[in-house]
Amino acid sequence: MNLELTAFITLVCTSGVLNLCLCLYVFFKRHNYTNISYLFILYSASITIYCFASGFGLTATTLEHIKFWTIIQYIGMSISPPLGLLFIMQYLDREITKKLCIFLFSIPLISLIAVATNDWHHFHYHVFEIDPILGAPYIHQEIGVWYMIHGVFTFSCMFVAFLLVLSHWKETAKVYRLQIISLMFGQFIPIVTAFIYLIGLTPPGVDPVPMVLWISSLLYLWSISTSRMFSIMPITKGTIFNSINDGVMVLDESYRLIEFNQACKRMFIDLNSSMYGMDFDKVWVKLSGDSFPYLLAHGIDTLEVEITADRSKHIYQIRTSSLVHPNYSKGVLMVFTEVTELKRLQSKLEHQAYHDELTNILNRRAFFQKCDQEFSIAKAALSPFSIILIDIDHFKSVNDTYGHIVGDQLLMHVVMACQTQINDGILFARYGGEEFVLALKGTLMEAEKLANQLRKHIETQPLLATEGEISVTLSSGVAEASKKTEETLYELLHKADEALYSAKRNGRNQVHAYSLQT
Numbered sequence: 001m002n003l004e005l006t007a008f009i010t011l012v013c014t015s016g017v018l019n020l021c022l023c024l025y026v027f028f029k030r031h032n033y034t035n036i037s038y039l040f041i042l043y044s045a046s047i048t049i050y051c052f053a054s055g056f057g058l059t060a061t062t063l064e065h066i067k068f069w070t071i072i073q074y075i076g077m078s079i080s081p082p083l084g085l086l087f088i089m090q091y092l093d094r095e096i097t098k099k100l101c102i103f104l105f106s107i108p109l110i111s112l113i114a115v116a117t118n119d120w121h122h123f124h125y126h127v128f129e130i131d132p133i134l135g136a137p138y139i140h141q142e143i144g145v146w147y148m149i150h151g152v153f154t155f156s157c158m159f160v161a162f163l164l165v166l167s168h169w170k171e172t173a174k175v176y177r178l179q180i181i182s183l184m185f186g187q188f189i190p191i192v193t194a195f196i197y198l199i200g201l202t203p204p205g206v207d208p209v210p211m212v213l214w215i216s217s218l219l220y221l222w223s224i225s226t227s228r229m230f231s232i233m234p235i236t237k238g239t240i241f242n243s244i245n246d247g248v249m250v251l252d253e254s255y256r257l258i259e260f261n262q263a264c265k266r267m268f269i270d271l272n273s274s275m276y277g278m279d280f281d282k283v284w285v286k287l288s289g290d291s292f293p294y295l296l297a298h299g300i301d302t303l304e305v306e307i308t309a310d311r312s313k314h315i316y317q318i319r320t321s322s323l324v325h326p327n328y329s330k331g332v333l334m335v336f337t338e339v340t341e342l343k344r345l346q347s348k349l350e351h352q353a354y355h356d357e358l359t360n361i362l363n364r365r366a367f368f369q370k371c372d373q374e375f376s377i378a379k380a381a382l383s384p385f386s387i388i389l390i391d392i393d394h395f396k397s398v399n400d401t402y403g404h405i406v407g408d409q410l411l412m413h414v415v416m417a418c419q420t421q422i423n424d425g426i427l428f429a430r431y432g433g434e435e436f437v438l439a440l441k442g443t444l445m446e447a448e449k450l451a452n453q454l455r456k457h458i459e460t461q462p463l464l465a466t467e468g469e470i471s472v473t474l475s476s477g478v479a480e481a482s483k484k485t486e487e488t489l490y491e492l493l494h495k496a497d498e499a500l501y502s503a504k505r506n507g508r509n510q511v512h513a514y515s516l517q518t
Contacts, residue, residue: 004203005137009058011211016051018217019044026224036090043083044220047213049076054210060137063130067119070128073207074115078108078150081157084187088161091183092168104157111150124150131205138205155194162187182223186216247316247336250323255280255296255332267316267336296320296332304339315340356430358408359415367429368489371439374427375481375489378441385481386447387496388438390418390454393473393508395434406465413463414472418454426450437493444480444513451476451511459509475503479514 023044030037050073057069082104089096114124127142143151165183193202193212202208247264251257257275265271268287275283284292288307306315317339323331354366362370378385392414399407411434418436422428427439440447455474463470477500481492495514503512 005058008203008206008211009055011214012051012055012058015210015212015214015217016048016055018214018221019048019051022217022221022224023048025221036087039083039087039090040220043080043087044217046076046080046083047217049073050080051076051210051213054207058137058206062136066130066137066139067128071112071116074108074112078111078154079105081154081161082108085157085161088164088183088187092164094164107150107153111146114146114150118144134205140205151194151198155191158187158191158194162191179223182219186219189213189216247338249280249334249336251280251296251332251334253330257283258331264336267314267338313340314338315343359412359430361415361419361436362427362429364429364431367427367431367437367439371427372489374439374441375492379481379483382483383441384443384446385492386440386442386444387479387481387492388440388447388451389431389477389493389496389500390436390438390451391475391500391504392434393475393504398470402465402467402470406463406467406470409465410463410470410472413461414458414474417458417461421450421454421457437496444478447478447480448511448513451478455509455511473509475500475508476511477501477503477514478511 023041026033026037026044027041030041053069053072053076057066057073060066060069085104086096086101111124114121118124118128122144124144124146125141126144127140129140130136131138131140162184165180165187169177169180189212190209193209196202197208244261245263247267248259248261249257249264250259256277256279258277260271270287271283275286280296281292284290288305290307293305294303301321302317302319304315304317306313308314315338317337319335319337321333321335323333354363354369355361356363375385377383392410395407395410398410411430415430415436418428422438425441427437429437431437438447438450440450442450455476458472458474461472463472477496477498479492479495479499481487499512499514503510506512
């Protein structure tokens with residue numbers, strides 16, 4: 001055995017030993033890594049088979065032994081490129097389908113069968129014999145059709161894996177780029193070596209690829225042990241980033257857009273990669289049609305904005321935080337949470353809590369809250385403040401005669417008729433049953449005038465029910481707050497109630513103003 005052949009065997013076996021160590025190292029530590037480690041174990045195991053089979057083939061002295069080790073070689077050599085591609089795809093979080101796996105492993109299976117049965121059909125090798133000049137274990141071969149197909153497939157798998165890794169270079173943080181470099185060179189070294197072999201620039205009769213795979217294995221081993229390649233992967237950032245339900249925008253220290261996730265893209269249809277590097281204010285104008293209502297430089301933590309998109313309003317809660325890293329420039333993280341439905345539900349619940357379910361005007365609770373505030377303001381400013389209590393005359397008889405459904409219709413009819421006569425700024429609420437209350441910043445005379453206006457209008461607006469016309473009249477009591485005493489709202493309402501009782505006692509369908517003689 002000459003020195004050259006000894007060097008070849010040494011290099012091939014070195015590659016085999018290193019890949020075996022790599023395979024075992026990852027296998028025994030697999031519980032500390034992510035699931036991608038299992039695919040890498042298969043990948044490194046296939047390369048180990050390829051390298052050792054190649055080494056044993058270089059020690060063979062007969063054509064039968066060489067053919068046998070060539071078949072063993074193809075067990076590892078044919079499946080390692082597709083396994084490497086799948087490993088890279090999983091590392092980069094690309095979708096791996098069952099159809100893709102079937103396709104990737106069907107050609108290696110055919111190649112293995114073609115090599116094992118080549119003596120019958122010579123479909124893989126037209127000629128496969130010991131080199132007549134160099135002798136065993138050097139081989140003289142003339143390639144067949146399937147050899148070319150297998151070669152293109154193998155080269156394509158490695159090249160596509162290389163391009164996939166290269167395509168993620170820019171979006172990978174600097175701290176993870178050592179992983180990317182090791183993966184790129186792990187695929188690039190065998191590609192270049194195989195290409196040099198195919199164009200005839202390597203020593204004849206031997207396959208040089210397993211002789212250089214020790215370099216790839218060292219790169220992988222270094223990356224796994226030093227940069228935690230299987231524990232923390234750069235693509236994990238992208239997976240987490242794009243799986244967040246909330247929209248996320250990342251701005252640099254000059255408030256220019258540098259990143260956004262898929263949820264943000266779904267929220268803002270017009271958002272696209274062409275906006276990278278654009279000032280956030282300009283981005284927001286394109287997305288919402290209006291300028292951003294706050295200054296990010298002021299360090300806002302949480303805010304709400306409302307925009308109109310696709311003819312509908314959307315409300316977003318925006319949380320901002322500063323991004324600071326010792327190795328990178330500062331920036332701003334903006335998290336968008338759509339709260340449109342939450343706000344609608346909140347508004348609906350608030351409306352239900354403060355409005356009468358039947359008439360949709362303020363209920364008693366809401367009236368006291370709002371009226372107490374306005375009453376206090378009016379007293380502090382020494383401004384006039386009046387209350388009108390209204391009662392629908394003979395409402396019980398309507399219920400007894402026509403039923404509660406018609407009674408409800410009558411209540412709604414009165415409310416709608418009154419609303420046409422009431423100006424903004426006047427509180428109008430259902431006080432209870434068939435009673436209503438109004439509060440206004442005005443004198444007793446103004447309140448009495450409004451009450452009579454409502455009474456006369458209602459009198460001319462009978463309810464048109466299926467049972468026929470139902471006449472409606474109102475009785476009202478009016479009272480003005482006293483400026484000289486520490487009168488409470490409840491006392492003012494009591495005065496209005498006494499005036500209302502007086503109006504009802506004196507024949508109904510009339511307005512009585514409170515006086516000490518009422």
